[in-house]
Amino acid sequence: MTLPSTYLQMISTVSAEGELTMELVEKPIPELGEDDVLIRVEATPINPSDQGVMFGWASMAKATSSGEGKATKLSVPVSPQGMGVMKARIGQALTVGNEGAGTVVAAGAGDYAQSLMGKVVAVMGGGMYAEYRKAPAMMCLVLKDGHTARDGASCFVNPLTALSMVETMRLEGHSALVHTAAASNLGQMLNRICRADGVELVNVVRKPEQAELLRGMGAKHIVDSSSESFMADLTDAVHATGATLAFDATGGGQLASNILTAMEGAAARTPGAYSIYGSVHHKQVYLYGGLDTSPTVLSRGYGMAWGVGGWLLPNFLAKAGTEVAMRLRARVADELKTTFASHYTDELSLEEALQADVVSRYYAKATGEKFLICPQK
Amino acid sequence: MTLPSTYLQMISTVSAEGELTMELVEKPIPELGEDDVLIRVEATPINPSDQGVMFGWASMAKATSSGEGKATKLSVPVSPQGMGVMKARIGQALTVGNEGAGTVVAAGAGDYAQSLMGKVVAVMGGGMYAEYRKAPAMMCLVLKDGHTARDGASCFVNPLTALSMVETMRLEGHSALVHTAAASNLGQMLNRICRADGVELVNVVRKPEQAELLRGMGAKHIVDSSSESFMADLTDAVHATGATLAFDATGGGQLASNILTAMEGAAARTPGAYSIYGSVHHKQVYLYGGLDTSPTVLSRGYGMAWGVGGWLLPNFLAKAGTEVAMRLRARVADELKTTFASHYTDELSLEEALQADVVSRYYAKATGEKFLICPQK
Numbered sequence: 121m122t123l124p125s126t127y128l129q130m131i132s133t134v135s136a137e138g139e140l141t142m143e144l145v146e147k148p149i150p151e152l153g154e155d156d157v158l159i160r161v162e163a164t165p166i167n168p169s170d171q172g173v174m175f176g177w178a179s180m181a182k183a184t185s186s187g188e189g190k191a192t193k194l195s196v197p198v199s200p201q202g203m204g205v206m207k208a209r210i211g212q213a214l215t216v217g218n219e220g221a222g223t224v225v226a227a228g229a230g231d232y233a234q235s236l237m238g239k240v241v242a243v244m245g246g247g248m249y250a251e252y253r254k255a256p257a258m259m260c261l262v263l264k265d266g267h268t269a270r271d272g273a274s275c276f277v278n279p280l281t282a283l284s285m286v287e288t289m290r291l292e293g294h295s296a297l298v299h300t301a302a303a304s305n306l307g308q309m310l311n312r313i314c315r316a317d318g319v320e321l322v323n324v325v326r327k328p329e330q331a332e333l334l335r336g337m338g339a340k341h342i343v344d345s346s347s348e349s350f351m352a353d354l355t356d357a358v359h360a361t362g363a364t365l366a367f368d369a370t371g372g373g374q375l376a377s378n379i380l381t382a383m384e385g386a387a388a389r390t391p392g393a394y395s396i397y398g399s400v401h402h403k404q405v406y407l408y409g410g411l412d413t414s415p416t417v418l419s420r421g422y423g424m425a426w427g428v429g430g431w432l433l434p435n436f437l438a439k440a441g442t443e444v445a446m447r448l449r450a451r452v453a454d455e456l457k458t459t460f461a462s463h464y465t466d467e468l469s470l471e472e473a474l475q476a477d478v479v480s481r482y483y484a485k486a487t488g489e490k491f492l493i494c495p496q497k
Numbered sequence: 498m499t500l501p502s503t504y505l506q507m508i509s510t511v512s513a514e515g516e517l518t519m520e521l522v523e524k525p526i527p528e529l530g531e532d533d534v535l536i537r538v539e540a541t542p543i544n545p546s547d548q549g550v551m552f553g554w555a556s557m558a559k560a561t562s563s564g565e566g567k568a569t570k571l572s573v574p575v576s577p578q579g580m581g582v583m584k585a586r587i588g589q590a591l592t593v594g595n596e597g598a599g600t601v602v603a604a605g606a607g608d609y610a611q612s613l614m615g616k617v618v619a620v621m622g623g624g625m626y627a628e629y630r631k632a633p634a635m636m637c638l639v640l641k642d643g644h645t646a647r648d649g650a651s652c653f654v655n656p657l658t659a660l661s662m663v664e665t666m667r668l669e670g671h672s673a674l675v676h677t678a679a680a681s682n683l684g685q686m687l688n689r690i691c692r693a694d695g696v697e698l699v700n701v702v703r704k705p706e707q708a709e710l711l712r713g714m715g716a717k718h719i720v721d722s723s724s725e726s727f728m729a730d731l732t733d734a735v736h737a738t739g740a741t742l743a744f745d746a747t748g749g750g751q752l753a754s755n756i757l758t759a760m761e762g763a764a765a766r767t768p769g770a771y772s773i774y775g776s777v778h779h780k781q782v783y784l785y786g787g788l789d790t791s792p793t794v795l796s797r798g799y800g801m802a803w804g805v806g807g808w809l810l811p812n813f814l815a816k817a818g819t820e821v822a823m824r825l826r827a828r829v830a831d832e833l834k835t836t837f838a839s840h841y842t843d844e845l846s847l848e849e850a851l852q853a854d855v856v857s858r859y860y861a862k863a864t865g866e867k868f869l870i871c872p873q874k
Contacts, residue, residue: 173773177798205798208765214773371797388585396550396591397809404806410797418793418805420748420784421554421582427806428795429781432774435802 163273164220177202217248298366303330372412398423406431540650541597554579594625675743680707749789761799775800783808
């Protein structure tokens with residue numbers, strides 16, 4: 121097989137003048153070191169964490185695109201406030217796409233790199249929205265025989281996030297979980313993990329049909345935030361499970377605060393769990409996404425033993441250490457088509473992903489919607 | 498000296514009907530165990546943490562008082578929302594007053610208890626808004642010769658809180674601090690501690706005269722939140738000190754969020770401190786008070802490595818362990834009239850503290866205002 125001399129790579133840039141642009145740039149196929157491989161990227165998902173890098177704090181409702189084919193360009197204005205937040209990235213052409221999978225089409229001279237030739241591998245490390253990607257052979261997760269790039273495109277972000285939520289629960293001394301946007305791909309994975317591991321999970325969804333979906337998957341505790349009895353239902357479920365840790369994908373609004381209120385209400389029903397400064401056990405909500413970009417509003421009616429904060433997979437993995445990370449990776453490869461199966465709403469080419477009307481379809485999509493970029497399309 | 502057979506004790510009760518009442522009840526002088534002492538309480542401060550127990554989530558603007566002298570009674574309506582938060586304390590007559598000092602007027606047969614007879618001691622443990630208080634002799638901090646009950650009334654809450662802020666900073670891997678309501682008694686103490694210990698401190702105040710007060714005490718970094726250049730000044734001060742931990746006494750509004758924004762802005766100026774997910778070092782704001790009872794509003798424009806949460810002295814001391822607690826206590830006794838000196842706005846009798854007009858003077862007072870109850874008055 122003959123390799124091309126150049127490939128297309130998607131970049132995102134914020135200008136000092138207050139505009140975010142995304143486009144495809146042509147780059148030379150990189151030189152490979154002894155232990156590197158070159159992956160022909162065949163499938164790479166659009167995760168909310170990718171969208172943070174792609175779009176940052178730009179005013180997405182005002183996005184427009186111009187040009188055609190490989191010259192398609194997305195332009196989005198950025199408010200002065202958004203510019204303040206993105207100050208550190210002004211003028212930098214950032215590559216995007218955290219994870220993906222494809223076929224190894226070239227390899228350095230090293231034995232292990234050579235052994236990957238022709239294999240389908242998954243990799244996490246940024247810059248995956250591209251036709252090709254160089255990676256250290258050691259970073260590649262080799263998929264099992266018969267598993268395609270499409271099967272393995274989302275090997276890392278969602279699976280490791282879901283597994284790390286359960287790890288965090290154990291590390292920080294909690295015994296059950298609350299999860300919001302629970303009908304998402306990630307939420308479905310978390311359900312399968314919790315059922316397999318015997319961990320009680322409260323699923324918070326926003327629509328009756330999402331509750332149905334999870335019920336069909338065997339989820340036990342499901343609470344619909346659109347229901348009038350939401351707070352009572354949530355408090356009951358938290359009380360039944362003893363959950364004192366939540367992961368919230370929405371980030372904004374009152375949901376994190378409502379979860380803490382429910383935890384406090386549940387503790388008030390439990391003899392010995394309550395002091396005059398509120399419930400005794402530390403209650404924590406981690407915001408791991410920002411589907412709702414409005415401010416987080418905390419009523420604070422839940423005593424003094426509580427925390428709300430950001431949670432980011434790479435930070436957790438760095439803290440947990442290599443051994444934990446390797447254990448979680450191995451489980452993902454083993455259970456790729458069962459526990460960690462992903463479903464996609466649509467498949468896009470690189471240039472389609474830059475068209476304003478397509479962006480509006482995948483931008484900040486919540487539960488159940490997930491898009492795949494197929495750079496060879 | 499002859500002891501009375503009864504004493505007056507202040508209690509706070511929330512009724513199921515939605516009313517909070519505070520009054521004085523007559524109780525028999527308690528029996529002393531071998532290792533107990535009886536303290537005639539002579540001085541006990543009103544701290545914000547006491548007011549949480551005294552008034553909880555009652556609608557304080559509607560407080561009224563009735564009766565006279567020892568029969569004075571304070572009545573405050575509680576909204577349905579407030580009742581929800583206070584569910585766990587309905588019908589319980591709670592004693593109030595975390596700390597105070599006085600003279601040991603009776604003691605059990607044990608040697609150590611006997612050795613305290615006639616001594617002036619300070620104690621923390623609740624129920625101090627009373628004419629007398631039984632306490633285990635071991636719990637008493639014996640004041641140095643020449644120090645009065647008034648000197649030692651605030652031995653614990655403010656001094657240990659200020660010291661524990663610096664301990665928390667070290668334990669959690671930060672190297673400088675931000676403190677709000679910085680002109681308070683506690684803030685002044687924290688300044689003296691930080692100057693003595695060589696810890697950089699950013700003082701956030703709300704008025705120019707508070708800035709002057711702290712400047713006169715030798716504080717180096719002072720930022721006035723009423724100034725138009727507040728955010729720029731705060732970011733500069735955070736950058737100069739490298740502070741990634743803040744303690745906020747106000748709790749509500751946008752101050753905590755503004756501090757995190759300033760920390761993020763400071764990190765963006767520092768090479769290597771920034772990633773595409775925001776600044777790398779964990780940024781934390783602990784809310785240790787609630788001077789502003791409005792919701793906490795977080796803009797979240799500061800990446801993913803941040804946290805906001807409640808902070809309570811007893812919880813910290815429990816986590817830090819006995820050795821740390823004893824070291825901090827010893828320092829307080831040694832530096833009682835210097836580092837840990839308190840200043841009081843007024844001295845009240847027990848019954849005065851129940852009069853609605855007096856309550857409105859001390860309720861949720863911020864910086865520079867602190868009241869003392871003198872139960873023997």
